Amino acid sequence: xxxxxxxxxAGPGGLASAIQLAAAGLRVRIFERLxxxxxxxxxxxxxxxxxxxxxxxxxYQRILDEILQTAGTRLCDEVEMVRLDPxxxxxxxxxxxxxxxxxxxxxxxxxAALCPKDVPGFRRFLEENRTKLALMQPCLExxxxxxxxxxxxxxxxxxxxxxxxQTLDQYLRRYFSDExxxxxxxxxxxxxxxxxxxxxxxxxxxxxxEYEYGVxxxxxxxxxxxxxxxxxxxxxxxxxNLSTPVDEILFEGRRAVGVxxxxxxxxxxxxxxxxxxxxxxxKLVPDRLRKRWSNRKLAKKxxxxxxxxxxxxxxxxxxxxxxxxxxxxxxxxxxxxIENKHVLSDDPSFYVQNACVTxxxxxxxxxxxxxxxxxxxxxxxxxxxxxERERYTQLMMRKIKQAGFDVDPKRIRYQRVITPAEWDHQYxxxxxxxxxxxxxxxxxxxxxxxxxxxxxxxxxLVGGGTHPGSGLPVIFEGARISxxxxxxDFGMSTKQxxxxxxVPAGAMLTA
Numbered sequence: 001x002x003x004x005x006x007x008x009x010a011g012p013g014g015l016a017s018a019i020q021l022a023a024a025g026l027r028v029r030i031f032e033r034l035x036x037x038x039x040x041x042x043x044x045x046x047x048x049x050x051x052x053x054x055x056x057x058x059x060y061q062r063i064l065d066e067i068l069q070t071a072g073t074r075l076c077d078e079v080e081m082v083r084l085d086p087x088x089x090x091x092x093x094x095x096x097x098x099x100x101x102x103x104x105x106x107x108x109x110x111x112a113a114l115c116p117k118d119v120p121g122f123r124r125f126l127e128e129n130r131t132k133l134a135l136m137q138p139c140l141e142x143x144x145x146x147x148x149x150x151x152x153x154x155x156x157x158x159x160x161x162x163x164x165x166q167t168l169d170q171y172l173r174r175y176f177s178d179e180x181x182x183x184x185x186x187x188x189x190x191x192x193x194x195x196x197x198x199x200x201x202x203x204x205x206x207x208x209x210e211y212e213y214g215v216x217x218x219x220x221x222x223x224x225x226x227x228x229x230x231x232x233x234x235x236x237x238x239x240x241n242l243s244t245p246v247d248e249i250l251f252e253g254r255r256a257v258g259v260x261x262x263x264x265x266x267x268x269x270x271x272x273x274x275x276x277x278x279x280x281x282x283k284l285v286p287d288r289l290r291k292r293w294s295n296r297k298l299a300k301k302x303x304x305x306x307x308x309x310x311x312x313x314x315x316x317x318x319x320x321x322x323x324x325x326x327x328x329x330x331x332x333x334x335x336x337x338i339e340n341k342h343v344l345s346d347d348p349s350f351y352v353q354n355a356c357v358t359x360x361x362x363x364x365x366x367x368x369x370x371x372x373x374x375x376x377x378x379x380x381x382x383x384x385x386x387x388e389r390e391r392y393t394q395l396m397m398r399k400i401k402q403a404g405f406d407v408d409p410k411r412i413r414y415q416r417v418i419t420p421a422e423w424d425h426q427y428x429x430x431x432x433x434x435x436x437x438x439x440x441x442x443x444x445x446x447x448x449x450x451x452x453x454x455x456x457x458x459x460x461l462v463g464g465g466t467h468p469g470s471g472l473p474v475i476f477e478g479a480r481i482s483x484x485x486x487x488x489d490f491g492m493s494t495k496q497x498x499x500x501x502x503v504p505a506g507a508m509l510t511a
Contacts (some may be wrong), residue, residue: 002027003490006259006268008246008284011039012472013462014274015229016067016479020497021272022236023070024487029268030238031261033245033428037230039274040427040434041472043223047414049313049369050362052221054434056353056371057191057323060209060473061216064225067476070496071232078228080219082358087215089321090187091403092180093329093347099321100184102211114180121175125185129208136205140468140477171201183327187349190375191471193304193435195335200441206471217322219359222472249273249284255457259284270458270486277437277449277465278303278430290455302442303378304435304470305338306420310372310396313414314407317356317368324352324403342380344388350374350396352403367413372400378420378433385421393417436464451482452489460486 005021007014010032022028036042040054058081065075075081086099096114101107104126108119168189172182186196188206218224230240241261249271250258258267273280278298287295328334328349337345353371355362362369374396377383400407420432430436437448448467453459462479464470469478484494 003269004029004267005270005272005486006031006266007272007274008249008259008280009033009039009274009463010037010226010230010240010242011274011463011475012041012226012229013464013475013479014039014272015226015233016064016476017272017274017460017462017483018233018238018240019067019071019229019236020480020483021486022233022238023496024483024492024494026490028233028236028238029266030233030240031244031246031259031266032240032242033275035243037240037242038223038226040429041222041226043221043227044311044416046416047313048364049311049367049414050221050223051311051369051371051416052223052353055222055472056355058216058218058222058225058472059206060213062213063473063476063480064229067480068229068232071236073232075225075228078232079224082217082219083214084217084322084358086321087210088323088325090184090325090327092183092327093331093349094180094327096180098180098184100210102214107211111181115176115178118176118178118181121181125172125175125204126208126211129204130212132202133205133208133212136202140474166201168196168199168201168203171204172196179331180327183331187325187327190305191435192439192469193306193375193433194439195339197332197335198339199439203439209473215323217355217358220361221355221359246275246284248286249459251286251289251456254289254455256459269490270460272460272462272482272486273453274462276429277461277463279428282430283428285456285459292455293449298430302438303431303433304438305375306378306423306432307418307434308374308376308392308396308420309416309418310370310393310400311414311416311418312370312372312407312412313363314368314370315366315411315413317366318354318370318405320354320357320404322354322358324354326350326352326399326403338375338377342377342382344376344383344392346395348374348376348395348399350399350403352400352405354405370400370405370407372396374399376420379424379431383420385419389417389419392419435470439469451478452485458489 004027007030010030018028042053044051086101089099091097098110112119168186176182185207189196189199247260256271281293328347334345334349337343351373356368423429423432449461451466453461460482462482468474484497487494
């Protein structure tokens with residue numbers, strides 16, 4: 001009889017784990033609390049409109065492509081992918097804008113319009129980060145289970161390149177003198193829910209990946225990717241149970257032996273947790289079994305920002321870029337409001353997706369979907385969302401007009417808002433921190449919850465709360481790490497799950 005694995009949560013990490021484990025011959029069952037697959041990468045559907053709930057950027061396809069190959073398919077066979085150019089428009093509250101493009105000459109021309117002396121820095125940035133990514137890839141693909149892994153020679157060799165003593169903004173000063181140009185290459189720290197003035201400089205690879213390998217749009221949205229993963233998983237025999245919340249993970253001593261769902265016990269040889277890490281520990285694992293990650297210690301950890309979300313289905317179309325990022329006039333103060341003061345900014349940065357300029361599937365003919373996201377503090381006593389919800393909705397309606405989306409309220413056919421309170425209570429995200437534990441150096445590598453959970457046996461973690469961290473490509477890599485560890489513990493081969501080294505890093509993206 002094949003060994004059995006239960007996965008708690010059908011988010012991208014759980015689905016990626018299920019595909020790999022089922023392809024290796026294990027029996028896999030997924031229990032998902034929500035009535036749809038995808039977790040934060042699911043879809044909202046209403047009145048003929050379709051929205052991604054969370055992620056809208058799709059980067060670095062290679063990792064997911066390799067995972068799907070273990071099941072005998074490829075991403076391009078499952079979902080139509082479109083490379084965006086421009087990748088996004090950045091407009092600066094302080095003046096000026098960039099339509100960021102992977103065309104190097106065209107990008108240099110735009111940088112010159114903001115700051116001519118910064119033009120040479122663009123190619124230097126790309127060249128150094130090309131080397132940096134190549135050196136860092138083995139670290140992102142490796143579990144860090146203790147100091148021994150951290151002190152391996154290959155990581156020590158990286159220190160001069162990753163500059164752990166520098167923030168992302170400090171690092172970028174080596175290339176760009178104009179603050180606006182630096183922000184164009186560091187706003188990506190918000191993919192991790194962090195400020196570029198605090199985010200470690202190693203994450204400069206995020207913007208490099210965009211220019212080197214592209215910003216992509218999956219037709220149907222990022223939710224179409226998780227839906228395709230679910231189809232592939234079920235084709236391998238994975239059992240996916242929706243609207244089935246897990247009440248608790250069961251243990252014999254310190255070993256996970258199954259889960260309890262609605263009073264019914266489901267036993268397994270191992271359990272993989274794809275739920276929000278801190279919330280899952282609080283609700284599913286007895287506090288007495290956790291010392292390093294007890295409820296008291298979880299409360300003291302540093303968490304990412306949250307997001308205020310607005311989803312609009314409107315009459316008409318907009319001849320504007322697929323992605324528009326508006327940077328507040330005083331970006332540093334905006335970030336201070338979020339991370340330190342825990343108050344709502346009157347002049348926030350925000351992002352608007354106009355998916356229908358690329359993809360007609362999200363809205364009926366002659367109509368459009370607009371997705372607006374504003375980084376805000378995670379749940380904090382300083383902000384009462386029951387009182388602030390309507391005020392902030394009206395503020396954001398005025399702000400998206402600044403981005404060129406002049407939406408007459410009479411044209412709105414659907415509107416939904418999600419605040420940090422909903423992320424917390426409806427989507428079970430600890431403190432509404434949508435990007436999980438913050439990614440400071442004190443909460444990375446072995447300081448982060450480990451893929452093979454260090455406090456309990458036969459319990460494994462996937463998702464943004466474990467190593468390597470948040471963001472879809474990183475979550476997929478984390479799922480590959482966790483699957484390898486689980487199979488190794490079962491004495492099974494992991495060769496098919498190893499990252500490929502026979503092709504250049506970006507070759508699969510343009511094949």
